[in-house]
Amino acid sequence: MTDMDIRLTVNGRLQHAKAGVMRTLLTVLREDFGLTGTKDGCSSGDCGACVVVMNGQVVNSCMVLAAQADGSQVTTVEGLASNGELHPLQRAFGGTWAFQCGFCTPGMLVSCHALLSSNDNPSREEVLTAIAGNFCRCTGYQGVVNAVQQAAAELRSANAEAVLQHD
Amino acid sequence: MKNFTYYRPTSVDQALALLDTRWGTAELLAGGTDLHDLQKEYVAQPSRVVSLGGVNGLGGIAANDREVRIGAGVKLAEIAAHAAIRKHFPGLASAAGDVGGPQIRNMGTLGGNLCQRNRCWYFRDEHTNCLLKGGQRCFALEGENRYHAAFAQGHRCVIVNPSTLAPVLIALDATVEVQGPRGRNNVELAKFFRAPTGPTERETILAPNEMVTSVTIPVRGLANASYEVRQKQSYDWPLVQAAVSFTRQDGKVNAVKIVLGHVAPTPQVAEARGIAGRAVTEDTAAAAGRAAAEGAKPLSQTGYKIRLIEVAVKRALLIAAGQKRYWEA
Numbered sequence: 001m002t003d004m005d006i007r008l009t010v011n012g013r014l015q016h017a018k019a020g021v022m023r024t025l026l027t028v029l030r031e032d033f034g035l036t037g038t039k040d041g042c043s044s045g046d047c048g049a050c051v052v053v054m055n056g057q058v059v060n061s062c063m064v065l066a067a068q069a070d071g072s073q074v075t076t077v078e079g080l081a082s083n084g085e086l087h088p089l090q091r092a093f094g095g096t097w098a099f100q101c102g103f104c105t106p107g108m109l110v111s112c113h114a115l116l117s118s119n120d121n122p123s124r125e126e127v128l129t130a131i132a133g134n135f136c137r138c139t140g141y142q143g144v145v146n147a148v149q150q151a152a153a154e155l156r157s158a159n160a161e162a163v164l165q166h167d
Numbered sequence: 168m169k170n171f172t173y174y175r176p177t178s179v180d181q182a183l184a185l186l187d188t189r190w191g192t193a194e195l196l197a198g199g200t201d202l203h204d205l206q207k208e209y210v211a212q213p214s215r216v217v218s219l220g221g222v223n224g225l226g227g228i229a230a231n232d233r234e235v236r237i238g239a240g241v242k243l244a245e246i247a248a249h250a251a252i253r254k255h256f257p258g259l260a261s262a263a264g265d266v267g268g269p270q271i272r273n274m275g276t277l278g279g280n281l282c283q284r285n286r287c288w289y290f291r292d293e294h295t296n297c298l299l300k301g302g303q304r305c306f307a308l309e310g311e312n313r314y315h316a317a318f319a320q321g322h323r324c325v326i327v328n329p330s331t332l333a334p335v336l337i338a339l340d341a342t343v344e345v346q347g348p349r350g351r352n353n354v355e356l357a358k359f360f361r362a363p364t365g366p367t368e369r370e371t372i373l374a375p376n377e378m379v380t381s382v383t384i385p386v387r388g389l390a391n392a393s394y395e396v397r398q399k400q401s402y403d404w405p406l407v408q409a410a411v412s413f414t415r416q417d418g419k420v421n422a423v424k425i426v427l428g429h430v431a432p433t434p435q436v437a438e439a440r441g442i443a444g445r446a447v448t449e450d451t452a453a454a455a456g457r458a459a460a461e462g463a464k465p466l467s468q469t470g471y472k473i474r475l476i477e478v479a480v481k482r483a484l485l486i487a488a489g490q491k492r493y494w495e496a
Contacts, residue, residue, distance in 0.1 A: 045204060051470045057273040058270050060274070061268050063199055063204070065196075065199065067175075067218070130403070133266070133402055
Protein backbone atom coordinates (compact mmCIF):
# COMPACT_ATOMS: atom_id res chain seq x y z
CA MET A 1 0.00 0.00 0.00
CA THR A 2 1.34 3.45 -0.84
CA ASP A 3 -1.86 5.46 -0.33
CA MET A 4 -4.23 4.56 2.45
CA ASP A 5 -7.67 5.34 3.75
CA ILE A 6 -7.27 6.23 7.40
CA ARG A 7 -10.11 6.26 9.92
CA LEU A 8 -9.54 8.01 13.21
CA THR A 9 -11.80 9.05 16.04
CA VAL A 10 -10.49 12.51 16.90
CA ASN A 11 -11.88 14.28 19.96
CA GLY A 12 -14.88 11.98 19.81
CA ARG A 13 -15.61 12.49 16.12
CA LEU A 14 -14.99 9.88 13.42
CA GLN A 15 -12.74 11.35 10.70
CA HIS A 16 -11.42 10.00 7.41
CA ALA A 17 -8.27 10.89 5.54
CA LYS A 18 -6.44 9.70 2.46
CA ALA A 19 -2.86 9.52 3.49
CA GLY A 20 0.32 8.69 1.63
CA VAL A 21 2.28 6.19 3.70
CA MET A 22 4.98 8.75 4.52
CA ARG A 23 2.56 11.08 6.27
CA THR A 24 2.52 11.27 10.04
CA LEU A 25 -0.42 11.47 12.40
CA LEU A 26 0.71 15.04 13.09
CA THR A 27 0.41 16.19 9.48
CA VAL A 28 -3.00 14.55 9.06
CA LEU A 29 -4.31 16.24 12.22
CA ARG A 30 -3.04 19.64 11.14
CA GLU A 31 -3.49 19.61 7.39
CA ASP A 32 -6.50 17.35 6.81
CA PHE A 33 -8.52 17.98 9.96
CA GLY A 34 -7.45 21.59 10.57
CA LEU A 35 -6.45 20.83 14.16
CA THR A 36 -3.47 23.16 14.27
CA GLY A 37 -3.25 23.27 18.06
CA THR A 38 -0.85 20.34 17.87
CA LYS A 39 2.54 21.81 16.92
CA ASP A 40 5.42 20.56 14.82
CA GLY A 41 8.56 21.33 16.81
CA CYS A 42 11.55 19.09 16.16
CA SER A 43 9.95 16.44 13.92
CA SER A 44 12.15 13.84 15.59
CA GLY A 45 10.41 12.87 18.82
CA ASP A 46 12.54 15.02 21.09
CA CYS A 47 10.52 18.10 22.04
CA GLY A 48 6.93 17.04 22.76
CA ALA A 49 5.22 19.98 21.00
CA CYS A 50 3.19 17.42 19.01
CA VAL A 51 1.93 15.30 21.94
CA VAL A 52 -1.55 13.83 21.55
CA VAL A 53 -3.30 10.99 23.33
CA MET A 54 -3.65 7.88 21.17
CA ASN A 55 -5.68 4.99 22.60
CA GLY A 56 -5.23 6.35 26.10
CA GLN A 57 -1.47 6.92 25.90
CA VAL A 58 0.51 10.08 25.26
CA VAL A 59 2.57 9.82 22.06
CA ASN A 60 4.63 12.11 19.85
CA SER A 61 2.38 12.45 16.80
CA CYS A 62 5.37 13.40 14.62
CA MET A 63 6.81 9.91 15.16
CA VAL A 64 3.62 7.96 14.42
CA LEU A 65 2.69 7.26 10.82
CA ALA A 66 -0.92 8.02 10.01
CA ALA A 67 -1.08 4.40 8.89
CA GLN A 68 0.04 3.22 12.34
CA ALA A 69 -2.73 5.31 13.92
CA ASP A 70 -5.45 3.88 11.67
CA GLY A 71 -8.46 2.90 13.78
CA SER A 72 -7.25 4.78 16.86
CA GLN A 73 -8.96 7.08 19.31
CA VAL A 74 -7.07 10.37 19.39
CA THR A 75 -7.42 13.35 21.70
CA THR A 76 -5.71 16.61 20.77
CA VAL A 77 -5.48 19.86 22.73
CA GLU A 78 -8.67 20.99 20.98
CA GLY A 79 -10.47 18.15 22.76
CA LEU A 80 -9.77 19.42 26.29
CA ALA A 81 -12.31 22.25 26.34
CA SER A 82 -16.00 21.36 26.35
CA ASN A 83 -19.03 23.44 25.34
CA GLY A 84 -16.81 26.44 24.80
CA GLU A 85 -15.50 26.25 28.37
CA LEU A 86 -11.78 25.85 28.92
CA HIS A 87 -10.73 22.86 31.01
CA PRO A 88 -9.65 23.82 34.56
CA LEU A 89 -6.09 22.85 33.57
CA GLN A 90 -6.15 25.33 30.69
CA ARG A 91 -7.44 28.09 32.96
CA ALA A 92 -4.76 27.27 35.52
CA PHE A 93 -2.05 27.54 32.84
CA GLY A 94 -3.26 31.06 32.16
CA GLY A 95 -3.60 31.92 35.84
CA THR A 96 -0.12 30.76 36.85
CA TRP A 97 1.74 32.03 33.75
CA ALA A 98 2.70 28.50 32.81
CA PHE A 99 3.78 29.70 29.37
CA GLN A 100 5.37 32.61 27.64
CA CYS A 101 5.71 32.03 23.89
CA GLY A 102 3.11 29.24 24.00
CA PHE A 103 4.60 26.91 21.42
CA CYS A 104 5.07 24.03 23.87
CA THR A 105 1.72 24.68 25.58
CA PRO A 106 -0.55 22.33 23.58
CA GLY A 107 1.82 19.40 24.16
CA MET A 108 2.26 20.36 27.82
CA LEU A 109 -1.51 20.57 28.28
CA VAL A 110 -2.08 17.14 26.73
CA SER A 111 0.67 15.50 28.83
CA CYS A 112 -0.59 17.15 32.02
CA HIS A 113 -4.21 16.33 31.23
CA ALA A 114 -3.23 12.68 30.77
CA LEU A 115 -1.46 12.77 34.14
CA LEU A 116 -4.55 14.19 35.87
CA SER A 117 -6.74 11.47 34.38
CA SER A 118 -4.81 8.85 36.36
CA ASN A 119 -3.59 10.91 39.34
CA ASP A 120 -5.81 13.48 41.02
CA ASN A 121 -3.12 14.78 43.38
CA PRO A 122 0.28 14.64 41.66
CA SER A 123 3.43 15.62 43.49
CA ARG A 124 5.98 17.99 41.96
CA GLU A 125 8.11 14.97 41.02
CA GLU A 126 5.19 13.25 39.35
CA VAL A 127 4.41 16.33 37.27
CA LEU A 128 8.06 16.62 36.23
CA THR A 129 8.12 12.94 35.23
CA ALA A 130 4.93 13.40 33.18
CA ILE A 131 6.41 16.35 31.27
CA ALA A 132 9.94 14.92 30.94
CA GLY A 133 9.33 14.66 27.19
CA ASN A 134 7.90 18.18 26.80
CA PHE A 135 10.52 20.84 26.28
CA CYS A 136 9.85 24.45 27.21
CA ARG A 137 12.52 27.05 26.52
CA CYS A 138 10.78 29.96 28.27
CA THR A 139 9.23 29.32 31.68
CA GLY A 140 11.51 26.94 33.50
CA TYR A 141 8.66 24.49 34.18
CA GLN A 142 7.80 25.78 37.68
CA GLY A 143 4.71 27.54 36.36
CA VAL A 144 3.58 24.29 34.75
CA VAL A 145 3.96 22.39 38.04
CA ASN A 146 1.97 25.11 39.82
CA ALA A 147 -0.75 25.02 37.15
CA VAL A 148 -1.16 21.25 37.33
CA GLN A 149 -1.33 21.22 41.12
CA GLN A 150 -3.80 24.13 41.13
CA ALA A 151 -6.01 22.43 38.54
CA ALA A 152 -5.80 19.14 40.46
CA ALA A 153 -6.99 20.88 43.64
CA GLU A 154 -9.85 22.52 41.75
CA LEU A 155 -10.88 19.22 40.17
CA ARG A 156 -10.75 17.43 43.55
CA SER A 157 -12.98 19.99 45.22
CA ALA A 158 -15.39 19.97 42.24
CA ASN A 159 -15.53 16.19 42.57
CA ALA A 160 -16.16 16.37 46.30
CA GLU A 161 -18.97 18.85 45.68
CA ALA A 162 -20.51 16.62 43.04
CA VAL A 163 -20.46 13.70 45.48
CA LEU A 164 -22.12 15.82 48.17
CA GLN A 165 -24.86 16.96 45.81
CA HIS A 166 -25.40 13.38 44.73
CA ASP A 167 -25.87 12.29 48.35
CA MET B 168 11.56 10.40 3.98
CA LYS B 169 11.89 8.19 0.92
CA ASN B 170 8.65 6.63 -0.29
CA PHE B 171 7.96 3.02 0.63
CA THR B 172 5.27 0.40 0.56
CA TYR B 173 3.56 -0.25 3.89
CA TYR B 174 2.71 -3.83 4.87
CA ARG B 175 0.46 -4.97 7.69
CA PRO B 176 1.06 -8.70 8.23
CA THR B 177 -0.89 -10.50 10.94
CA SER B 178 1.55 -13.32 11.71
CA VAL B 179 5.28 -13.66 12.33
CA ASP B 180 5.58 -15.93 9.27
CA GLN B 181 3.92 -13.34 7.03
CA ALA B 182 6.20 -10.65 8.42
CA LEU B 183 9.32 -12.77 7.87
CA ALA B 184 8.30 -13.49 4.28
CA LEU B 185 8.36 -9.74 3.58
CA LEU B 186 11.97 -9.36 4.71
CA ASP B 187 14.99 -9.57 2.44
CA THR B 188 18.26 -11.46 2.60
CA ARG B 189 20.21 -8.19 2.61
CA TRP B 190 19.96 -5.18 4.87
CA GLY B 191 18.31 -1.91 3.94
CA THR B 192 15.52 -2.85 1.54
CA ALA B 193 12.94 -3.87 4.15
CA GLU B 194 12.60 -2.64 7.74
CA LEU B 195 10.46 -3.91 10.59
CA LEU B 196 8.32 -1.23 12.21
CA ALA B 197 7.49 -1.72 15.90
CA GLY B 198 7.02 1.59 17.78
CA GLY B 199 8.81 3.56 15.09
CA THR B 200 10.61 5.92 17.48
CA ASP B 201 13.97 4.96 15.96
CA LEU B 202 12.99 3.85 12.44
CA HIS B 203 11.01 6.99 11.53
CA ASP B 204 13.84 9.16 12.77
CA LEU B 205 16.31 7.27 10.55
CA GLN B 206 13.90 7.50 7.62
CA LYS B 207 13.39 11.24 8.07
CA GLU B 208 17.17 11.65 8.01
CA TYR B 209 17.43 9.42 4.90
CA VAL B 210 19.80 7.12 6.78
CA ALA B 211 17.21 4.34 6.43
CA GLN B 212 15.61 4.22 2.98
CA PRO B 213 13.64 0.97 2.92
CA SER B 214 11.33 0.30 0.02
CA ARG B 215 9.21 -1.91 2.33
CA VAL B 216 8.11 -1.07 5.84
CA VAL B 217 6.65 -4.07 7.63
CA SER B 218 4.40 -3.00 10.49
CA LEU B 219 4.39 -5.37 13.47
CA GLY B 220 1.43 -3.62 15.10
CA GLY B 221 -1.07 -6.22 13.91
CA VAL B 222 1.15 -9.30 14.27
CA ASN B 223 -0.24 -11.85 16.71
CA GLY B 224 1.96 -13.34 19.40
CA LEU B 225 4.34 -10.44 19.99
CA GLY B 226 2.54 -8.93 22.98
CA GLY B 227 2.08 -9.91 26.56
CA ILE B 228 4.14 -10.58 29.67
CA ALA B 229 3.80 -14.11 31.06
CA ALA B 230 5.20 -14.60 34.56
CA ASN B 231 5.41 -17.74 36.67
CA ASP B 232 7.76 -18.73 39.50
CA ARG B 233 10.43 -20.04 37.12
CA GLU B 234 10.62 -17.39 34.41
CA VAL B 235 9.18 -14.24 32.95
CA ARG B 236 8.60 -14.09 29.20
CA ILE B 237 8.15 -10.70 27.58
CA GLY B 238 6.86 -10.42 24.02
CA ALA B 239 9.03 -8.36 21.66
CA GLY B 240 6.14 -5.99 21.01
CA VAL B 241 5.59 -5.09 24.67
CA LYS B 242 5.93 -1.35 25.24
CA LEU B 243 8.64 -0.03 27.55
CA ALA B 244 5.99 1.71 29.69
CA GLU B 245 4.33 -1.66 30.31
CA ILE B 246 7.65 -3.27 31.31
CA ALA B 247 8.39 -0.40 33.71
CA ALA B 248 4.97 -0.75 35.39
CA HIS B 249 4.55 -4.54 35.45
CA ALA B 250 4.14 -5.95 38.97
CA ALA B 251 6.12 -9.18 38.50
CA ILE B 252 8.96 -7.36 36.73
CA ARG B 253 9.14 -4.73 39.46
CA LYS B 254 9.22 -7.50 42.06
CA HIS B 255 11.78 -9.85 40.49
CA PHE B 256 13.75 -7.51 38.24
CA PRO B 257 13.68 -3.97 39.64
CA GLY B 258 16.78 -3.21 37.57
CA LEU B 259 14.86 -3.96 34.37
CA ALA B 260 11.85 -1.91 35.48
CA SER B 261 14.05 1.07 36.25
CA ALA B 262 16.02 0.76 33.00
CA ALA B 263 12.76 0.63 30.99
CA GLY B 264 11.35 3.56 32.96
CA ASP B 265 14.49 5.61 32.27
CA VAL B 266 14.26 5.36 28.48
CA GLY B 267 13.22 8.65 26.84
CA GLY B 268 10.12 10.43 28.11
CA PRO B 269 6.58 9.07 28.55
CA GLN B 270 5.75 9.41 24.83
CA ILE B 271 8.78 7.36 23.82
CA ARG B 272 8.03 4.65 26.41
CA ASN B 273 4.43 4.43 25.21
CA MET B 274 5.56 3.65 21.65
CA GLY B 275 8.99 2.03 22.05
CA THR B 276 9.06 -1.75 22.42
CA LEU B 277 11.35 -4.37 23.95
CA GLY B 278 12.33 -5.70 20.51
CA GLY B 279 12.91 -2.22 19.20
CA ASN B 280 15.05 -1.31 22.16
CA LEU B 281 17.29 -4.32 21.53
CA CYS B 282 17.48 -3.84 17.75
CA GLN B 283 17.62 -0.03 17.45
CA ARG B 284 20.51 1.51 15.54
CA ASN B 285 23.37 3.31 17.27
CA ARG B 286 23.34 7.04 18.04
CA CYS B 287 26.65 8.06 16.45
CA TRP B 288 26.19 11.48 14.86
CA TYR B 289 28.38 10.57 11.91
CA PHE B 290 26.29 7.45 11.25
CA ARG B 291 23.05 9.44 11.58
CA ASP B 292 24.17 12.21 9.23
CA GLU B 293 22.85 11.51 5.76
CA HIS B 294 25.87 12.96 3.98
CA THR B 295 28.58 11.29 6.04
CA ASN B 296 29.62 8.03 4.44
CA CYS B 297 31.03 6.30 7.48
CA LEU B 298 32.29 2.75 7.81
CA LEU B 299 28.80 1.42 8.63
CA LYS B 300 27.40 2.98 5.46
CA GLY B 301 30.02 1.56 3.13
CA GLY B 302 32.66 4.27 3.58
CA GLN B 303 36.33 3.75 4.26
CA ARG B 304 36.62 5.10 7.77
CA CYS B 305 35.05 5.70 11.14
CA PHE B 306 34.98 9.48 11.59
CA ALA B 307 34.49 9.24 15.34
CA LEU B 308 37.89 7.60 15.81
CA GLU B 309 39.61 10.95 15.40
CA GLY B 310 36.66 13.32 15.31
CA GLU B 311 34.01 14.37 17.81
CA ASN B 312 33.65 11.31 19.99
CA ARG B 313 32.58 12.34 23.49
CA TYR B 314 29.53 10.05 23.45
CA HIS B 315 31.40 7.11 21.97
CA ALA B 316 33.29 4.11 23.34
CA ALA B 317 35.54 4.09 26.38
CA PHE B 318 36.55 0.49 25.67
CA ALA B 319 37.56 1.33 22.10
CA GLN B 320 40.46 -1.06 21.69
CA GLY B 321 40.45 -3.15 18.56
CA HIS B 322 37.28 -1.58 17.17
CA ARG B 323 37.15 -0.10 13.67
CA CYS B 324 33.81 1.58 14.46
CA VAL B 325 33.63 3.08 17.96
CA ILE B 326 29.88 3.43 18.54
CA VAL B 327 28.32 2.47 21.83
CA ASN B 328 25.45 0.00 21.86
CA PRO B 329 22.34 2.14 22.44
CA SER B 330 20.15 -0.37 24.34
CA THR B 331 19.62 0.30 28.05
CA LEU B 332 17.59 -2.86 28.54
CA ALA B 333 20.37 -5.10 27.21
CA PRO B 334 22.88 -4.69 30.06
CA VAL B 335 20.26 -5.55 32.69
CA LEU B 336 18.89 -8.46 30.70
CA ILE B 337 22.41 -9.84 30.25
CA ALA B 338 23.09 -9.48 33.98
CA LEU B 339 19.89 -11.49 34.56
CA ASP B 340 20.92 -14.29 32.13
CA ALA B 341 18.05 -13.59 29.74
CA THR B 342 17.64 -15.39 26.45
CA VAL B 343 16.14 -13.94 23.30
CA GLU B 344 13.92 -15.88 20.91
CA VAL B 345 14.80 -15.26 17.28
CA GLN B 346 12.64 -16.39 14.36
CA GLY B 347 13.75 -16.61 10.78
CA PRO B 348 13.42 -18.75 7.68
CA ARG B 349 15.07 -21.66 9.51
CA GLY B 350 12.58 -21.51 12.36
CA ARG B 351 12.91 -20.60 15.98
CA ASN B 352 16.12 -20.24 17.94
CA ASN B 353 16.94 -19.21 21.50
CA VAL B 354 20.07 -17.15 21.94
CA GLU B 355 21.71 -16.03 25.18
CA LEU B 356 21.34 -12.27 25.21
CA ALA B 357 25.04 -12.04 26.10
CA LYS B 358 25.76 -13.47 22.64
CA PHE B 359 23.13 -11.46 20.75
CA PHE B 360 25.12 -8.27 20.15
CA ARG B 361 28.12 -7.61 18.02
CA ALA B 362 30.36 -4.73 17.01
CA PRO B 363 29.44 -3.89 13.41
CA THR B 364 32.22 -3.09 10.95
CA GLY B 365 30.38 -2.36 7.73
CA PRO B 366 27.06 -1.98 5.93
CA THR B 367 26.37 -5.70 5.90
CA GLU B 368 26.39 -5.90 9.71
CA ARG B 369 24.21 -4.36 12.38
CA GLU B 370 24.53 -4.09 16.14
CA THR B 371 23.08 -7.59 16.65
CA ILE B 372 23.69 -11.03 15.18
CA LEU B 373 20.27 -11.02 13.50
CA ALA B 374 20.28 -11.82 9.81
CA PRO B 375 18.29 -9.38 7.64
CA ASN B 376 15.42 -11.87 7.40
CA GLU B 377 15.20 -12.70 11.11
CA MET B 378 13.36 -11.01 13.95
CA VAL B 379 13.18 -11.02 17.74
CA THR B 380 9.90 -12.42 19.04
CA SER B 381 10.40 -12.53 22.82
CA VAL B 382 12.83 -12.39 25.72
CA THR B 383 12.77 -14.84 28.64
CA ILE B 384 14.34 -14.13 32.01
CA PRO B 385 14.83 -16.88 34.62
CA VAL B 386 13.49 -16.12 38.11
CA ARG B 387 16.33 -16.97 40.49
CA GLY B 388 15.92 -14.46 43.27
CA LEU B 389 18.96 -12.46 42.21
CA ALA B 390 19.39 -9.00 43.65
CA ASN B 391 19.65 -6.64 40.69
CA ALA B 392 19.80 -3.00 39.71
CA SER B 393 20.63 -0.59 36.91
CA TYR B 394 22.13 2.86 37.34
CA GLU B 395 22.60 5.47 34.60
CA VAL B 396 24.71 8.58 34.56
CA ARG B 397 23.11 11.18 32.31
CA GLN B 398 23.68 14.81 31.49
CA LYS B 399 20.00 15.70 31.77
CA GLN B 400 17.91 14.00 34.44
CA SER B 401 14.61 14.55 32.62
CA TYR B 402 15.28 12.79 29.35
CA ASP B 403 18.59 11.72 27.93
CA TRP B 404 20.73 8.89 26.70
CA PRO B 405 23.01 7.52 29.40
CA LEU B 406 26.65 8.54 29.28
CA VAL B 407 27.39 5.35 31.19
CA GLN B 408 25.12 2.65 32.59
CA ALA B 409 25.93 -0.15 35.01
CA ALA B 410 23.68 -3.18 35.52
CA VAL B 411 24.46 -5.65 38.30
CA SER B 412 23.08 -8.87 39.73
CA PHE B 413 24.21 -11.15 42.55
CA THR B 414 23.11 -13.77 45.06
CA ARG B 415 22.98 -12.99 48.76
CA GLN B 416 23.51 -15.22 51.74
CA ASP B 417 24.26 -14.26 55.34
CA GLY B 418 24.93 -10.69 54.30
CA LYS B 419 27.55 -11.72 51.75
CA VAL B 420 27.20 -11.58 47.98
CA ASN B 421 28.28 -14.05 45.33
CA ALA B 422 27.95 -14.76 41.60
CA VAL B 423 28.31 -11.04 41.01
CA LYS B 424 27.66 -9.94 37.43
CA ILE B 425 28.43 -6.47 36.19
CA VAL B 426 27.42 -5.37 32.70
CA LEU B 427 28.22 -1.91 31.41
CA GLY B 428 26.12 -0.04 28.87
CA HIS B 429 27.05 2.86 26.57
CA VAL B 430 30.81 2.33 26.90
CA ALA B 431 31.58 -0.07 24.03
CA PRO B 432 30.13 -1.20 20.68
CA THR B 433 28.40 -4.04 22.55
CA PRO B 434 27.17 -4.28 26.14
CA GLN B 435 30.38 -4.83 28.08
CA VAL B 436 30.54 -7.66 30.61
CA ALA B 437 32.98 -6.43 33.23
CA GLU B 438 35.05 -8.50 35.58
CA ALA B 439 33.56 -8.47 39.07
CA ARG B 440 36.41 -8.25 41.57
CA GLY B 441 36.78 -7.04 45.13
CA ILE B 442 33.27 -7.92 46.22
CA ALA B 443 32.51 -11.65 45.89
CA GLY B 444 32.15 -13.33 49.28
CA ARG B 445 31.91 -9.99 51.03
CA ALA B 446 29.17 -7.60 52.08
CA VAL B 447 28.19 -4.71 49.81
CA THR B 448 29.59 -1.63 51.47
CA GLU B 449 30.69 1.73 50.15
CA ASP B 450 34.27 0.37 50.11
CA THR B 451 33.65 -3.00 48.44
CA ALA B 452 31.28 -1.43 45.91
CA ALA B 453 33.84 1.25 45.09
CA ALA B 454 36.54 -1.41 44.66
CA ALA B 455 34.28 -3.34 42.28
CA GLY B 456 33.67 -0.11 40.36
CA ARG B 457 37.39 0.52 39.96
CA ALA B 458 37.93 -3.07 38.80
CA ALA B 459 35.10 -2.78 36.25
CA ALA B 460 36.74 0.23 34.63
CA GLU B 461 40.14 -1.41 34.38
CA GLY B 462 41.36 -2.06 30.88
CA ALA B 463 39.39 0.76 29.30
CA LYS B 464 41.05 2.39 26.30
CA PRO B 465 39.16 5.63 25.84
CA LEU B 466 39.09 7.83 22.75
CA SER B 467 40.32 11.42 22.78
CA GLN B 468 37.10 12.66 24.43
CA THR B 469 35.83 9.66 26.44
CA GLY B 470 38.38 9.49 29.24
CA TYR B 471 35.74 10.97 31.56
CA LYS B 472 33.68 7.80 31.20
CA ILE B 473 36.19 5.82 33.27
CA ARG B 474 35.30 7.74 36.42
CA LEU B 475 31.60 7.48 35.54
CA ILE B 476 31.92 3.68 35.22
CA GLU B 477 33.45 3.48 38.69
CA VAL B 478 30.61 5.54 40.17
CA ALA B 479 27.82 3.84 38.20
CA VAL B 480 28.96 0.35 39.25
CA LYS B 481 29.31 1.40 42.87
CA ARG B 482 25.84 2.93 42.95
CA ALA B 483 24.22 0.02 41.10
CA LEU B 484 25.69 -2.39 43.67
CA LEU B 485 24.49 -0.24 46.56
CA ILE B 486 20.98 0.00 45.08
CA ALA B 487 20.81 -3.76 44.45
CA ALA B 488 21.86 -4.34 48.06
CA GLY B 489 18.98 -2.13 49.20
CA GLN B 490 21.16 0.58 50.65
CA LYS B 491 20.22 4.21 51.01
CA ARG B 492 20.63 6.32 47.88
CA TYR B 493 22.62 9.01 49.66
CA TRP B 494 23.42 10.74 46.34
CA GLU B 495 19.76 11.63 45.84
CA ALA B 496 18.81 14.88 47.53
